[in-house]
Amino acid sequence: MPDAVIAFLVRRLLGAVALLIVISLVTYGIFFLLPKLAGVSTDDLAARFAGKAPDATTLEAIKERFGLDKPFFVQYGEFMKTLVTGGDYDTGTSTVHCSAPCLGYSFRTNQAVTPQLLQRAPVTLSIAVGAAVLWLLAGVATGVVSALKKGSIFDRAAMIIALAGVSLPIFFTGLLGLAYVVHAWGILPEVNWTPLSQDPAKWFTSLILPWISLALLYAAMYARLTRAGMLETMNEDFVRTARAKGLRESTVVTKHALRATLTPILTVFGLDFGLLLGGAIITEATFGLPGLGRLALDGVNQSDLPVVVGVTITTALFVVLMNLIVDLLYAVVDPRVRLA
Amino acid sequence: MRSSKVISVAAAGAVVLSLGLSACGGGDDSGDGGGGKAKFDAGSKGIVNASDKKGGTLVMAQPDDFESLDPANIYYAYGSDFFRLYSRTLVTYTSKPGEEGTKPSPDLAQGLGTPSDGNKTWTYKLKPGLKYEDGSVIKAQDIKYAVARTFDRGVLRNGPSYFTQMLEAGDYKGPFKDKNLDHFKGVTTPDDSTVVFHLKAPFSEWDQLVMFSGQTVPVPQAKDTGTQYGMHPFSSGPYKWQADYKMKQGGTLVRNTYWDPKTDPNRKALPDKVVVQSGLSADEIDNREIDGTVQIDLPGTGVQAAARQKILSDPKLKANSDDPLAGFHWYMPINTEIVPNVECRKAIVYATNRDALWRAYGGDVGGEMATSIMPADIQGREKGTDAYTKAQVGYTGDVNAAKQSLAKCGKPNGFAVTMLFRSDRPKEQAAAEAMEQALGRVGIKLTLKGYPHGTYTNEQFGSPAFNKKNNVGLGTYGWAPDWPTGYGYLQAGTDGKAIQETGNVNISMLKDPQIDKMWNDVVKVNDPNQRAQIYNQIDQRVRDLAAIIPTVYAKSLLYRSPKLTNVYVHSGYGMYDYANLGVTS
Numbered sequence: 001m002p003d004a005v006i007a008f009l010v011r012r013l014l015g016a017v018a019l020l021i022v023i024s025l026v027t028y029g030i031f032f033l034l035p036k037l038a039g040v041s042t043d044d045l046a047a048r049f050a051g052k053a054p055d056a057t058t059l060e061a062i063k064e065r066f067g068l069d070k071p072f073f074v075q076y077g078e079f080m081k082t083l084v085t086g087g088d089y090d091t092g093t094s095t096v097h098c099s100a101p102c103l104g105y106s107f108r109t110n111q112a113v114t115p116q117l118l119q120r121a122p123v124t125l126s127i128a129v130g131a132a133v134l135w136l137l138a139g140v141a142t143g144v145v146s147a148l149k150k151g152s153i154f155d156r157a158a159m160i161i162a163l164a165g166v167s168l169p170i171f172f173t174g175l176l177g178l179a180y181v182v183h184a185w186g187i188l189p190e191v192n193w194t195p196l197s198q199d200p201a202k203w204f205t206s207l208i209l210p211w212i213s214l215a216l217l218y219a220a221m222y223a224r225l226t227r228a229g230m231l232e233t234m235n236e237d238f239v240r241t242a243r244a245k246g247l248r249e250s251t252v253v254t255k256h257a258l259r260a261t262l263t264p265i266l267t268v269f270g271l272d273f274g275l276l277l278g279g280a281i282i283t284e285a286t287f288g289l290p291g292l293g294r295l296a297l298d299g300v301n302q303s304d305l306p307v308v309v310g311v312t313i314t315t316a317l318f319v320v321l322m323n324l325i326v327d328l329l330y331a332v333v334d335p336r337v338r339l340a
Numbered sequence: 341m342r343s344s345k346v347i348s349v350a351a352a353g354a355v356v357l358s359l360g361l362s363a364c365g366g367g368d369d370s371g372d373g374g375g376g377k378a379k380f381d382a383g384s385k386g387i388v389n390a391s392d393k394k395g396g397t398l399v400m401a402q403p404d405d406f407e408s409l410d411p412a413n414i415y416y417a418y419g420s421d422f423f424r425l426y427s428r429t430l431v432t433y434t435s436k437p438g439e440e441g442t443k444p445s446p447d448l449a450q451g452l453g454t455p456s457d458g459n460k461t462w463t464y465k466l467k468p469g470l471k472y473e474d475g476s477v478i479k480a481q482d483i484k485y486a487v488a489r490t491f492d493r494g495v496l497r498n499g500p501s502y503f504t505q506m507l508e509a510g511d512y513k514g515p516f517k518d519k520n521l522d523h524f525k526g527v528t529t530p531d532d533s534t535v536v537f538h539l540k541a542p543f544s545e546w547d548q549l550v551m552f553s554g555q556t557v558p559v560p561q562a563k564d565t566g567t568q569y570g571m572h573p574f575s576s577g578p579y580k581w582q583a584d585y586k587m588k589q590g591g592t593l594v595r596n597t598y599w600d601p602k603t604d605p606n607r608k609a610l611p612d613k614v615v616v617q618s619g620l621s622a623d624e625i626d627n628r629e630i631d632g633t634v635q636i637d638l639p640g641t642g643v644q645a646a647a648r649q650k651i652l653s654d655p656k657l658k659a660n661s662d663d664p665l666a667g668f669h670w671y672m673p674i675n676t677e678i679v680p681n682v683e684c685r686k687a688i689v690y691a692t693n694r695d696a697l698w699r700a701y702g703g704d705v706g707g708e709m710a711t712s713i714m715p716a717d718i719q720g721r722e723k724g725t726d727a728y729t730k731a732q733v734g735y736t737g738d739v740n741a742a743k744q745s746l747a748k749c750g751k752p753n754g755f756a757v758t759m760l761f762r763s764d765r766p767k768e769q770a771a772a773e774a775m776e777q778a779l780g781r782v783g784i785k786l787t788l789k790g791y792p793h794g795t796y797t798n799e800q801f802g803s804p805a806f807n808k809k810n811n812v813g814l815g816t817y818g819w820a821p822d823w824p825t826g827y828g829y830l831q832a833g834t835d836g837k838a839i840q841e842t843g844n845v846n847i848s849m850l851k852d853p854q855i856d857k858m859w860n861d862v863v864k865v866n867d868p869n870q871r872a873q874i875y876n877q878i879d880q881r882v883r884d885l886a887a888i889i890p891t892v893y894a895k896s897l898l899y900r901s902p903k904l905t906n907v908y909v910h911s912g913y914g915m916y917d918y919a920n921l922g923v924t925s
Contacts, residue, residue, distance in 0.1 A: 043842045044795070044798055044799040044842055047798035047799070047843050048795070049497060050843070051407065051415035051499055052500075053797075053802070053832060053843040053844070053845050054497070054501070054842070055501045055504075055840065057493055057501065057504060058493040058497055058501055059842060060493075061492070061493035061494035062493070062494060064494060065494035065495075090566075091495075091566035091567045091568050092489075092495040092565075093516060093564050093565055093566040094565070094566070110567035110568060175621075178623075178624055179627065182627075183627045183628075183630075183631055190628065191624075192617075286621055287621075288620035288624055290588060290589050294619060295588075298588060301794065302794075
């Protein structure tokens, strides 16, 4: 690997670590400082983790257990220390060790956060990869054909469908799909998460509807992006040169025009896919899939700070990594780009 | 693109939230085994598809999850209804339809508690031959340990705190901090089968208190795993957990072969297996119930709007549904500190449009117009006479009477206060808007402010300081009893001693000497009928003081899967009795 590339990677990874620290600090700040600014007392905060009408003794015990009374930076410092060196957790009857990278224990379920993230990651990964394949294939192909046949009935129909696709939220298409495709018509089975390793057929059939619902949203966007990019590129000088050289139209389109169009699409894809890996919140909630997105939603709804921080950092990590990969891929896709 | 995505995520979150939030919380015997002859609401009146046939798998689903599966760490009704499948308490609810269901019945104990020392000491004797899932014997000491562990409010923070408040235990901090159980004096065990509770002060409803929560479910000290116990509670009931329960995903209960049905008249335990699916969307649960792949919607608070419309408009589906009283009363406390003059409070009640409120809460299917503060399922509750209002459909309030009261209050042109409601509950918003309009007729100006349900009862409406600072005069509220007596329903909301800084239930800030005296006296009375009379007097007094506007006794539309057998609405839980359901294959 050339030195320039190594230097580039080191620089980006250092930047990523700094970014993750900032993100964790901001998440902590939102949890502890914003409520304080809004006048929420630590008793109020403690009451969020208690049962119905908690008494003062209960609130005191919760504040002590979660360290809610400690100053903000002390709490954040302890979190960072546990993350790096691991930490001990008191279950009441014993002390269990949570090894690094330890994201603490959920305030709600009392379970360690890191194993939960690992347990749920395959669900989100399954959703994201399947949907990404679908939307890339459908979106880019539609976009290319639309651009080549600009103004045709296909182009107009595809772009109208694309507009509808972008406008329809998953909680609408998903619920509609469940109500009709699954329950009324029985075309697809109920959506129940089955690990790929356990039953590949069930894994596949169960995820078809979530994949389609999610891909519909993105494919529409990618079709429009590809179309716009292709239209612009097809007027570039190098495309005219390629044609002038006597290359076949299919070669001009795929090897020259599409390649140039792919650069911005790759950028967007890196962001979208990275975000999705951190949890397809709406898709998972709509279809009841136990992925990272669902974990994040539950964490936010229940003020479960360790879970929220855990998922936020994981998502951020995925986005940063995907961006890095995309930057490296630029050099492959676009010969004009050199890493330095 | 980014911002539109953020907006759509936020919007979706709001929808998902609202889907999730609408969730909390009888002898007409058709006996046809298939539900074909069942009628609408038959399960509210008696047992539908009565059966003793064992076998099959009962599938239950929920959008969120239990606060815990550790019975000592559960407060809400559906969790308490559910844990009876794998846990037994000293005393439990009688498993019968109708009012019988609200009465305590011995479970692990041979009989109800024997009071002595003027209701300060309560003694229970265990039945012989009771066993855990591993065949070991259930001992009195395990119940003492179970009660002791509830004293650590950091480890077990969700369950009720009656034991820590009422037992004579000094400053005992629980067995996690103090391993020597001899230091816990609140419960003594003279022998392996006797449990004695020692109270600080007399309390006549100890059986009911023991009945309603899971805090007397025996826990062998060696099996306790503290905060982790809820992942795999050790069974004393008819079923045991097959493996660790996965929060937000679910688990499976299989038969506990050491459970002896001869010792247990309250659980039929018909299915061979009970599967819990957690984390499905509420609408999807309704779909699956109607399809038959899920038989029970665990929270038991009724179907969502889409299924509701589908069920009510299809006679076949409607015949397989029940619309019971859910035990909740949606009422409106008036803050007596913000509106101190009783005539001003009377003006609010006089001007209230009861018809509009009833419609806001869903009309006929949504609930019944309330008269007393105590809802109908409370033992010995009298319907009550209307004070300053009328519980009649079409009654829109008495504007003249309200104006006269305002004049007596010295504010003939009205006054201005803030009214709160839960912003994520459309019915409450509609109710608040109905109040704004109705009170506006007499010059009482309401400023409506909505807050999410997650913080509403602790940080806003349940915080006296917040109410004072924001001039909150009234708001929407709902309460279900801890146990179905007047004490279980009214005490937290009307006793001056019950006022708390956070999570306050006495939102009216009542510190009425007459009411407080009745609360002090009633705990010494052993005759339940005499106690019920006192509760009715307290109820009447609260309405005379115009401190609470009775609004609507909530009903919930439950889909009764035709696959279910032996199904009835249990008055103690306000939903189906989960320990006695069967399922056809």
